[in-house]
Amino acid sequence: MKYHHISWAGIGIMSDWNRKQRLNDVFEIALYLVSGFCIVYFMIKSQYPKAIQGILIILVLLFIRGLVKWTQSELFPALRLSVLFFIALAMLFANLFGLYGVIxxxxxxxxxxxxxxxxxxxxxxxxxxxxxxxxxxxxxxxxxxxxxxxxxxxxxxxxxxxxxxxxxxxxxxxxxxxxxxxxxxxxxxxxxxxxxxxxxxxxxxxxxxxxxxxxxx
Incomplete structure (x- = not known):
């Protein structure tokens, strides 16, 4: 009975892990999409420094993916969420959208x-x-x-x-x-x-x- 209890607990942990990582995947994809839209928008408006900031966000996201793959270190859900949220807050909202004077x-x-x-x-x-x-x-x-x-x-x-x-x-x-x-x-x-x-x-x-x-x- 104890063996079955551990097995079901392990399945529950895996399910929770996968669910949280899927949510993180959605969050990361949203950052790519918003950054890509901003690049196009600010290029059309000839606001090239803003467009470059959008490019930097995408490069940082790709760099983190490359670093994780190179070090063979999968980020557990809480860490990955914290990193993505920090990128959204510091690079997207603060720098790209200029919210330092607002928040x-x-x-x-x-x-x-x-x-x-x-x-x-x-x-x-x-x-x-x-x-x-x-x-x-x-x-x-x-x-x-x-x-x-x-x-x-x-x-x-x-x-x-x-x-x-x-x-x-x-x-x-x-x-x-x-x-x-x-x-x-x-x-x-x-x-x-x-x-x-x-x-x-x-x-x-x-x-x-x-x-x-x-x-x-």
Whole structure:
């Protein structure tokens, strides 16, 4: 009876995975279609910088697909959704449609979302390590702490990069210490919220976040 219970649970996980990935497929296709329409529209209007931004969105989507294929790392549904939503928010709505002046604190929302993505990427790194070295029974709390600290560290590294490019090339990515610290705090909040979500999920299903089978999760 236990064997049949595990089998049906596995089928349920696979079904849920496939359903979420199909929704992500629809989301990604919509981004291609909207970007393609914008390219044609802005080319007709002779607004070439806007058209180039549409091309960049498509190139980023293709780059992510190529990177996933090259590294043989399938993005689990939550990570893929976060990445697609970030592209839609930051590249489509903020840059292409110019909504930075319309949506309050849009930049901070992007940093919050980046913390979520980076936390999921930290988890993905752990999952790949478990799969590569066959580390069965790896503790979920350690994986969650790694994902959290990875995200916070990367948020700091991004601000270092912005500081360096501002100094070297005369850019204006940062607007003082307060702006820098708020960006890091927003990224940390996003990562902390994600780690809490992972901890809750792991508590309900101990193997759910660290399944070495990348067709589940």
């Amino acid at each position: 309050p604190y849009l930049d901070k929302i992007e940093h919050l979302l980046s913390g979520i993505i980076l936390c999921f990427i930290g988890l993905l790194i752990i999952r790949k390590m478990i799969r590569k070295h066959r580390l069965n029974g790896f503790p979920s709390p350690i994986a969650i702490w790694f994902a959290l600290n990875f995200a916070v560290a990367m948020a700091g590294c991004w601000e270092i990069w912005e500081f360096a490019t501002d100094r070297l090339f005369g850019l204006s990515s940062q607007f003082g210490l307060t702006d820098t610290m708020v960006d890091i705090i927003c990224g940390t909040i996003g990562a902390a919220g994600t780690s809490c979500y992972l901890a809750r999920k792991a508590k309900r299903h101990p193997l759910s976040i660290l399944s070495v089978d990348e067709n589940k999760g």
